[in-house]
Amino acid sequence: MTGYTFAYLDETTKRMIRRAILKGIAVPGYQVPFASREMPMPYGWGTGGVQVTAACLTPEDRLKVIDQGADDTTNAVSIRKFFERTAGVATTTRTAEATLIQTRHRIPEEPLTEAQILVYQVPIPEPLRFLEPRESETRRMHALEEYGLMHVKLYEDIARHGAIATAYAYPVRVEGRYMMDPSPIPKFDNPKLSQNAAIQLFGAGREQRIYALPPYTDVVSLDFEDHPFEPTRAEHACALCGACDSYLDEVLTDDDGGRMFVCSDTDFCTRRRDDGHPGRRGTDPTT
Amino acid sequence: MIRPGPSAEGTAPLLGVAGLTRHYGTRIGCADVSFDLWPGEVLGIVGESGSGKSTLLGCVAGHLAADAGRILYRGRDTATMTEPERRRLARTEWAFVHQNPRDGLRMGVSAGGNVGERLMAVGARHYGAIRAEAADWLARVEIAAGRIDDRPRQFSGGMQQRLQIARNLVTAPRLVFMDEPTGGLDVSVQARLLDLIRGLVRDMALSVVIVTHDLAVVRLLADRLLVMKDGRVIEAGLTDQVLDDPQEPYTQVLVSSVLQV
Numbered sequence: 037m038t039g040y041t042f043a044y045l046d047e048t049t050k051r052m053i054r055r056a057i058l059k060g061i062a063v064p065g066y067q068v069p070f071a072s073r074e075m076p077m078p079y080g081w082g083t084g085g086v087q088v089t090a091a092c093l094t095p096e097d098r099l100k101v102i103d104q105g106a107d108d109t110t111n112a113v114s115i116r117k118f119f120e121r122t123a124g125v126a127t128t129t130r131t132a133e134a135t136l137i138q139t140r141h142r143i144p145e146e147p148l149t150e151a152q153i154l155v156y157q158v159p160i161p162e163p164l165r166f167l168e169p170r171e172s173e174t175r176r177m178h179a180l181e182e183y184g185l186m187h188v189k190l191y192e193d194i195a196r197h198g199a200i201a202t203a204y205a206y207p208v209r210v211e212g213r214y215m216m217d218p219s220p221i222p223k224f225d226n227p228k229l230s231q232n233a234a235i236q237l238f239g240a241g242r243e244q245r246i247y248a249l250p251p252y253t254d255v256v257s258l259d260f261e262d263h264p265f266e267p268t269r270a271e272h273a274c275a276l277c278g279a280c281d282s283y284l285d286e287v288l289t290d291d292d293g294g295r296m297f298v299c300s301d302t303d304f305c306t307r308r309r310d311d312g313h314p315g316r317r318g319t320d321p322t323t
Numbered sequence: 324m325i326r327p328g329p330s331a332e333g334t335a336p337l338l339g340v341a342g343l344t345r346h347y348g349t350r351i352g353c354a355d356v357s358f359d360l361w362p363g364e365v366l367g368i369v370g371e372s373g374s375g376k377s378t379l380l381g382c383v384a385g386h387l388a389a390d391a392g393r394i395l396y397r398g399r400d401t402a403t404m405t406e407p408e409r410r411r412l413a414r415t416e417w418a419f420v421h422q423n424p425r426d427g428l429r430m431g432v433s434a435g436g437n438v439g440e441r442l443m444a445v446g447a448r449h450y451g452a453i454r455a456e457a458a459d460w461l462a463r464v465e466i467a468a469g470r471i472d473d474r475p476r477q478f479s480g481g482m483q484q485r486l487q488i489a490r491n492l493v494t495a496p497r498l499v500f501m502d503e504p505t506g507g508l509d510v511s512v513q514a515r516l517l518d519l520i521r522g523l524v525r526d527m528a529l530s531v532v533i534v535t536h537d538l539a540v541v542r543l544l545a546d547r548l549l550v551m552k553d554g555r556v557i558e559a560g561l562t563d564q565v566l567d568d569p570q571e572p573y574t575q576v577l578v579s580s581v582l583q584v
Contacts, residue, residue, distance in 0.1 A: 192432055194450055
């Protein structure tokens with residue numbers, strides 16, 4: 037595509053973003069401010085993730101974009117097409133083949149490798165924001181490691197619901213230091229944050245923050261000694277591929293209360309069906 | 324009320340304030356205030372609105388920066404402490420009871436969570452233990468056990484103030500700052516609250532700096548008194564001595580202004 041530099045952003049901007057990424061990797065979990073640019077999409081649609089992706093892409097990369105685990109939803113399709121046009125990079129839907137994966141709200145089921153980068157879209161990077169509205173105060177709390185307030189929230193959960201009801205954007209502690217919001221991934225995915233072989237980068241466009249987890253970083257989900265962290269998933273097998281260990285979406289199938297549970301990771305589900313693992317409904321989602 | 328004198332508690336003051344001054348632009352907030360607070364002692368600061376008593380309390384408690392003067396806590400200058408040290412003090416050994424419970428409570432968090440916050444801030448990570456401690460403290464401030472999961476905004480003013488006290492005392496602080504703790508409460512509720520504070524001060528051997536314009540409150544609670552006017556301390560002494568035999572004309576006016584029933 038003519039009239040644009042490679043991957044839409046100008047080289048100076050990409051250099052600025054790379055500096056922020058490097059700083060983020062040097063200080064795992066720390067939110068690095070960066071001069072977020074206007075992107076040709078609305079805030080909340082992944083402007084932070086797109087800028088991080090643009091700064092990381094090379095012409096040799098193969099890009100995969102997922103939205104809630106799926107390759108074929110609006111957000112994923114439009115971002116993938118955006119980079120096909122502005123960077124001319126190859127794209128794929130296969131997790132194993134991708135060198136860079138931009139994701140909204142999921143971590144792929146298939147384990148990632150050291151050759152891969154996972155870029156998260158983050159709406160609210162500050163895990164303490166809903167407890168403490170002042171940015172000046174939350175920064176001070178991070179600086180001084182004053183994280184008792186987050187446990188007050190978990191305490192309230194247990195007092196009101198009998199268990200920690202936070203199901204997504206479940207707060208984590210990185211390398212025993214920074215409290216981090218893992219973006220709105222389900223807490224089922226939280227264990228995959230820890231000791232992951234891939235580089236994990238988080239971009240928040242509207243909030244102008246970038247943070248990162250270098251490979252093999254220790255990430256611990258917060259909990260109480262007598263109410264330990266539990267990753268949860270629907271107690272079903274995938275209706276299409278029969279998987280019992282993947283994160284499931286509930287899909288309504290008719291107006292009479294009919295429903296089925298299917299893998300939210302479409303690539304994972306497709307691979308399993310191709311390998312001959314039929315679910316309760318067979319392998320064809322249309323039947 | 325029998326209280327051990329300074330000599331029984333040790334020879335060093337818990338808190339030493341010297342020459343404390345704070346200006347608001349060209350106006351004086353408080354000027355050249357000095358006092359010592361001994362372990363187990365209750366110091367009352369009285370004066371009319373605008374006399375600088377809240378400014379003084381704010382400076383001593385570290386909420387406001389002083390322009391001049393020194394504050395020594397257990398022999399250490401608070402100005403030379405690092406911010407983490409100061410903030411750790413503020414949530415362990417110090418406590419601050421605000422006049423308006425809204426300033427001192429998290430109104431959207433349950434009573435149990437409010438009391439448990441300081442415990443969690445110093446590292447408590449066992450839900451059952453935190454809850455038991457919170458329940459124990461609610462009982463000590465006469466809040467029914469069944470209200471532990473209610474939010475403070477569902478509480479009456481007196482209950483909110485008692486909850487604020489429980490939230491502050493749960494980590495067993497040594498030094499408590501109180502800013503008009505009975506302000507805005509009706510007299511019968513005020514009396515019960517004063518009773519409660521008096522009991523807690525005695526049982527926990529608290530050192531207290533209490534700011535109020537209500538002379539009856541300091542008569543009940545304070546061992547010693549500072550009288551402030553226009554930002555300066557104009558009279559100081561034992562509470563009964565100051566109230567029964569005021570020396571300064573202003574103090575005489577203040578004492579004689581109390582309505583007799």
